[in-house]
Amino acid sequence: MQVAEMFRPVLGEQAPVAIRAYDGSRSSPSGASPVATVDVRSETALAYLASSPNSLGLARAYVSGHLDVEGDIYEALTALGELTVSDVTPATLVRMAARLAPLRFRHRVAPPPEEHRQHGRRHSKDRDSEAIEHHYDVSNRFYEMVLGPSMAYTCAVYPSATATLEDAQFTKHALVAEKLRLEPGMRLLDVGCGWGQMAMHAAEHHGVRALGVTLSRDQAHWAQKEVARRGLGDLVEIRHGDYRDVTEGEFDAVSSIGLTEHIGRRNIPGYFRFLYGKLRTGGRLLNHCITRPDAHHRAHADPFIDRYVFPDGELLPVGWLISRMNAAGFEIRHEENLREHYSRTLAGWSANLEANWDECVAEAGEGRARVWRLYMPACQVGFDLNNIQLHQVLGVKLGPDARSGFPLRPAY
Structure with a gap:
């Protein structure tokens, strides 16, 4: 044949x-x-x-x-x-x-060098650090070319069909800030902060003191320099480390944007309990993450995604996540599915990759660039076909009087 x-x-x-x-x-x-x-x-x-x-x-x-x-x-x-x-x-x-x-x-063949296999206990601190290093500590310059000036590697929120990727990323950060009701003088904890854009947005536009934590050394170094460049050093700290090692508490708000996918089903209850414990009474949590549409879709990532993109990634149904968030003590106040927005976001990143292809190859290698050229359109199709979704869930830590502090009809 x-x-x-x-x-x-x-x-x-x-x-x-x-x-x-x-x-x-x-x-x-x-x-x-x-x-x-x-x-x-x-x-x-x-x-x-x-x-x-x-x-x-x-x-x-x-x-x-x-x-x-x-x-x-x-x-x-x-x-x-x-x-x-x-x-x-x-x-x-x-x-x-x-x-x-x-x-x-x-014709025996070895996997391409871009393939990664995890070692050690699943979701231990060392193994999680290794997984993050594999995907994120590649080249900040590579990410600048793909993500664009916003340096936001999470789903954007498009205010209109004609909005640019940069406008949509700003809108996402503004939406998170609005849901968390950020005001001058408040303290924000941003877990899995990436290149620090949510923390910097909160400080720059809302006068908030923000602590961002990332497991990626390269992300932390880039964000620390950017904080200094913008003159935000009095308001923003970017810390290289595990969110589980944060000892401070009594935050007014916690944002978790794109971290939950890396936590693992077994650790989710403890994850929400930990974030609940970091908030003052009346504080809010905004959890933004990729989910699967129901319990019938597999939780563990496709073998290609697991080996080449997000090792140990695990997607869970939004209903299951909300139940665990509620069990940790949060009153759930708002939820929305933004999967169409993630499809547009991925299309924007793919366009950036193609526009900067030669420089991306020179910076990160052809194999790495080809991983991105394949995985982003594949994920875009996944969102289009409703094989994966993106949900934002907002919760509040109630006090003894059960007052939530929410208006009768929030604008969002």
Whole structure:
């Protein structure tokens, strides 16, 4: 069986994706113009599939450059949609297995160097630090080119369909500040603060004293310099460390933007109890995180995402998270799903990557750049298809009088 024809049943006879292979074979979709072409460049691509016949094998082939996509990757992934090998007939699977099996012995291949395997106890401080270092301590310059001037690596909030990525990131920070009711003189704890943009926004626009904590050494160094450049040193501290090591308390507000995905199901109850304990009576928590839409979608990340992007990432249903947040003592006051906004955010980051491709490759290496070129459109499709969501949940720590301090109808 020719290589291109071997792939066609897996992708689907009607899938509008063409296939071109190193053996000279080609396959075009029946009844549709192709939106992209999958280029199987060498036998090594098949060897990766033989060793891991799933998304991890395909990702290894792509990251290493032995498999490529000509055309828009987002359009290609959208066209393939929810297709799985379960749609392939048993006879086809047998023929494919027979073709690929010898490659595992004849052509052994090591994973690309960008692949990461975790060590130690899951979600221990050392292992969490290792996971964060893998993804974030790559190159601040690389992130500047991809994320843009906002340096915000979390879902933006688009005030309109024509808003820029920078406008949307500012709107996100403003929305969080509004939900937390930040006012001059208040104290904010921002856990998993990234490059410190929420902490700096709170200080610059609301006169808040903010402590941001990140496990990434590179993020902390960048943010500390930016705090000094903006003249915010009297209001903002960026600390390199684990949020669990914060000893201060009696904060007026806590923001957790993009951290919960890294906590792990087993540790979530303790995580919310810890944040509850950091707040004064009447203080608010805004928890912003990626979730799965229901308990039927898998909690652990896809193998490609786990090895190449977010090691040990774990997504949980928003209802489950709200229950644990409530059990920790919080009264839940507001919740909203922003998944369409994350799709737009990812599209903006992908556009930045393409616009700065050569410089991104020079800064972080071609393999790393290809990881991003694949994972961002894949996640964008996930949000579009409602395989993943993004929720903001707002809670308050009530006092003995049970007064929440919320207006009858908040503007947001």
